[in-house]
Amino acid sequence: LYDQASELGLEGVVSKRADAIYQSGRTKSWTKVKAQKTDDFVIAGYTVSDRAEGLAALGMAEFENGELHYRGKVGTGFDRDMATELLARLERLTAGASPPEGVPREIMREMHWVKPLLSARVRYSNRTADNAIRHGVFRGLRDVGGLTTPAPVKRKRLIAESDLATIWVTNPERRLFGKTGPTKLDIAVYYALVGDFMLPHIVGRPVSLVRCPTGKPQDCFFQRHAFTGMPPSVAVFESVNSEGETKTYLSVEDAKG
Numbered sequence: 690l691y692d693q694a695s696e697l698g699l700e701g702v703v704s705k706r707a708d709a710i711y712q713s714g715r716t717k718s719w720t721k722v723k724a725q726k727t728d729d730f731v732i733a734g735y736t737v738s739d740r741a742e743g744l745a746a747l748g749m750a751e752f753e754n755g756e757l758h759y760r761g762k763v764g765t766g767f768d769r770d771m772a773t774e775l776l777a778r779l780e781r782l783t784a785g786a787s788p789p790e791g792v793p794r795e796i797m798r799e800m801h802w803v804k805p806l807l808s809a810r811v812r813y814s815n816r817t818a819d820n821a822i823r824h825g826v827f828r829g830l831r832d833v834g835g836l837t838t839p840a841p842v843k844r845k846r847l848i849a850e851s852d853l854a855t856i857w858v859t860n861p862e863r864r865l866f867g868k869t870g871p872t873k874l875d876i877a878v879y880y881a882l883v884g885d886f887m888l889p890h891i892v893g894r895p896v897s898l899v900r901c902p903t904g905k906p907q908d909c910f911f912q913r914h915a916f917t918g919m920p921p922s923v924a925v926f927e928s929v930n931s932e933g934e935t936k937t938y939l940s941v942e943d944a945k946g
Contacts, residue, residue: 694724700815725812729831730760732807733789734800735779744772748800749811749822750789757789759796760820763811766827779803791819865901888941895938913938
């Protein structure tokens with residue numbers, strides 16, 4: 690059960706002595722065991738403070754699709770001697786260093802960034818919604834000789850140039866959402882750029898169209914059902930709604946849609 694709690698990223702488990710009775714309130718027969726995780730992270734920076742008389746915390750990061758992403762600070766686990774040694778090494782790595790992706794503004798101001806040449810083993814309880822580590826504890830250096838950057842993962846294109854060439858946009862110069870808004874062609878180009886990221890999340894699912902026949906905001910409306918003159922690239926399927934009626938809905942099945 691403890692291993693499953695750790696794998697699921699839960700905070701831990703609460704257990705009771707087998708020979709103890711169930712009773713309300715705080716008792717010594719109940720105990721909480723926090724689940725702990727251990728991973729290696731890149732040391733991307735550090736902070737200093739007068740109170741700590743030197744090194745205060747390490748800024749941790751990890752590679753994701755070839756890019757370094759910030760994962761939070763670790764300020765415990767190293768004694769005075771280790772803190773002094775770490776600071777001496779990190780100070781030599783600041784020249785030409787740049788921050789990783791996803792650094793909060795308040796952290797950006799206090800952190801001294803270093804080249805990603807050192808990594809550390811960190812024990813932590815879990816991660817926050819934005820993937821930052823919680824309750825991190827430094828457990829030692831893992832790679833002092835140099836950390837190589839993983840090769841970027843080449844994303845497979847879902848929308849080919851041939852798909853875009855066959856899409857017909859009516860009135861491409863018509864502006865939407867007012868005189869200074871984007872044109873219909875601008876919208877089409879935008880979806881072509883972000884389509885590779887959007888398609889995996891919407892393919893095969895019901896979608897609604899925002900239609901603006903005149904280009905004016907007050908004339909825009911949502912289109913959920915099939916309509917006359919609909920392009921063949923937009924798929925349709927039937928489903929029963931909450932009122933028991935069979936309706937035809939729209940879906941996207943490929944890049945042209």
